[in-house]
Amino acid sequence: MEFHHVSVLLRECIEQLNIDTDGCYVDGTMGGGGHSLEIVKRLKGGRLIGVDQDPNAQKAAGERLRNYQDRVTFVRDNFGNIARILDGLGIEKIDGMLLDIGVSSHQLDEGERGFSYQQDAPLDMRMNPDKPFSAYDVINGYNEEELNRVIFTYGEERWAKRIAQFIVKERQDRPIESTGRLVEVIKKAVPKGARKDGPHPAKRTFQAIRIEVNGELDVLQQAIDAAAGRLAPGGRLCIITFHSLEDRIVKEAFRRLENPCVCPPEFPVCVCGKKPFGRVLTRKPILPGKEELEQNPRARSAKLRVFEAAGET
Secondary structure, eight states, X not given: OOOOOOOTTHHHHHHHHTOOTTOXXXXXXXXXXXXXXXXXXXXXXXXXXXXXSOHHHHHHHHHHTGXXXXXXXXXXXXXXXXXXXXXXXXXXXXXXXXXXXXXXXXXXXXXXXXXXXXXXXXXXXXXXXXXXXOHHHHHHHSOHHHHHHHHHHHHOOTTHHHHHHHHHHXXXXXXXXXXXXXXXXXXXXXXXXXXXXXXXXXXXXXXXXXXXXXXXXXXXXXXXXXXXXXXXEEEEEEEEEOSXXXXXXXXXXXXXXXXXXXXXXXXXXXXXXXXXOEEESOSSOBXXXXXXXXXXXXXTTOEEXXXXXXXXX
């Protein structure tokens, strides 16, 4: 299948990165290369580090950026390892980094990857197919308490406990091996009245399992902390999220970077000596416009937040 992914908030991301033609930038979630292409078009003496752990994404981005090979370094890795990646390339500071968090359109549409609750496929959900741990291991290996924790915490699913109970009961006869069978179990667990309104009954559970399999929230926090320490003065970190858990992590992390002081509030002056890393440029997140939403309904929950590193002092 051709790697197809519609780049969300593309114009807004490029504007917020404030690209220097000679700067060094990182697209930590390169996907099919949509954002990357618009970055490299604006570079002259600069360089783009394109990172993705999905081999299909790497291949597609390589084709899309084939006319700009002199400005791009491709790295197959997880964006949470950005400090190690930059060290390996001998890069001390970067002028900007972009992260588009979550599952891509292609991964959802590529049935055999098991990300979608709308297609029957093996339970997988690995963004890096070389990793041994998959959705199958979560669904068939976690006990009821662990399943409840994952589904409730990462899916914000009110019926998490009941879904966990039904999964454990269902797998007693034989393992749950497919997304189709998991969807059937979830539908049985969620009361009929609760299935009338709102999103697909399996949406939140699938989101939760995907986050657990790929360790997405831990990786996001790790990446923010690492990237902030590698930004050159005036460099920007742009992050697109698609659900409240991710957005909350980004919002709170940016707030701490802007105000790292740990002094008790009753202290008249700061004595901890912690200096701000920079400033938050988006007090409220940037949202997709009406035109983009009409063209790409999957962008409806996207939020872009931007942090700018402090200048020279």
